[in-house]
Amino acid sequence: QVQLVQSGGGVVQPGRSLRLSCAASGFIFGNHAMHWVRQAPGKGLEWVAVVSYDGLNQDYADSVKGRFTVSRDNSKNTLYVQMNRLKTEDTAVYFCARDACTFGCAKEGFDHWGQGTLVTVSS
Amino acid sequence: DIVMTQSPDSLSVSLGERATINCKSSENILYSSNNKNYLAWYQQKPGQPPKLLFYWASTRESGVPDRFSVSGSGTDFTLTISSLQAEDVAVYYCQQYFRPPRTFGQGTKVEIK
Numbered sequence: 001q002v003q004l005v006q007s008g009g010g011v012v013q014p015g016r017s018l019r020l021s022c023a024a025s026g027f028i029f030g031n032h033a034m035h036w037v038r039q040a041p042g043k044g045l046e047w048v049a050v051v052s053y054d055g056l057n058q059d060y061a062d063s064v065k066g067r068f069t070v071s072r073d074n075s076k077n078t079l080y081v082q083m084n085r086l087k088t089e090d091t092a093v094y095f096c097a098r099d100a101c102t103f104g105c106a107k108e109g110f111d112h113w114g115q116g117t118l119v120t121v122s123s
Numbered sequence: 124d125i126v127m128t129q130s131p132d133s134l135s136v137s138l139g140e141r142a143t144i145n146c147k148s149s150e151n152i153l154y155s156s157n158n159k160n161y162l163a164w165y166q167q168k169p170g171q172p173p174k175l176l177f178y179w180a181s182t183r184e185s186g187v188p189d190r191f192s193v194s195g196s197g198t199d200f201t202l203t204i205s206s207l208q209a210e211d212v213a214v215y216y217c218q219q220y221f222r223p224p225r226t227f228g229q230g231t232k233v234e235i236k
Contacts, residue, residue, distance in 0.1 A: 044214075045216055108163065109218070110173070113172035
């Protein structure tokens with residue numbers, strides 16, 4: 001079965017860095033774009049970043065552009081996000097999510113999600 | 124960015140009664156060349172990640188009970204739970220994927236009255 005298992009997260013001071021990981025199993029990782037979505041405490045969902053199936057293309061929300069870098073290692077079936085110059089407003093649960101679209105996009109949306117990992121940015 | 128606005132923000136419904144959630148996009152998200160609405164619906168229960176319910180506005184994800192239904196096209200969409208069950212207590216989100224960034228509605232919290 002499809003699994004996305006996240007690691008990383010924790011408490012970090014403003015201005016510091018953190019890297020989150022998302023280990024995938026149960027599907028052909030290299031066939032799917034992958035996303036990061038975050039949820040501030042008690043708030044709604046905010047899309048953060050996407051990396052294409054081959055890792056060659058990325059896109060970011062304006063709120064994190066220039067500070068976050070999304071990447072993937074298809075040989076390790078793992079997705080990453082490197083978060084630099086963290087701000088207090090980056091405090092959130094971060095989810096990785098699989099893009100359902102493959103080869104023609106008969107299906108769309110985010111069809112599998114990681115369990116989420118809390119990032120707290122605080123001095 | 125395309126803004127997705129849901130209404131109401133929350134609703135309380137008795138068990139077995141109907142719950143209706145609206146989602147309005149700031150732009151038309153129906154792509155004329157394929158006649159598809161670029162909209163997904165998600166359910167998020169407390170302490171869990173979201174779960175995909177529908178994509179292409181009306182295609183039901185595998186395993187989603189048929190008491191969940193959707194309607195709408197263009198800019199206005201509706202998710203209906205025909206007979207609310209206790210396990211349906213959750214926050215529901217719509218999301219457009221017509222144009223990046225993939226924006227979500229603010230969420231609608233469904234509770235038992």
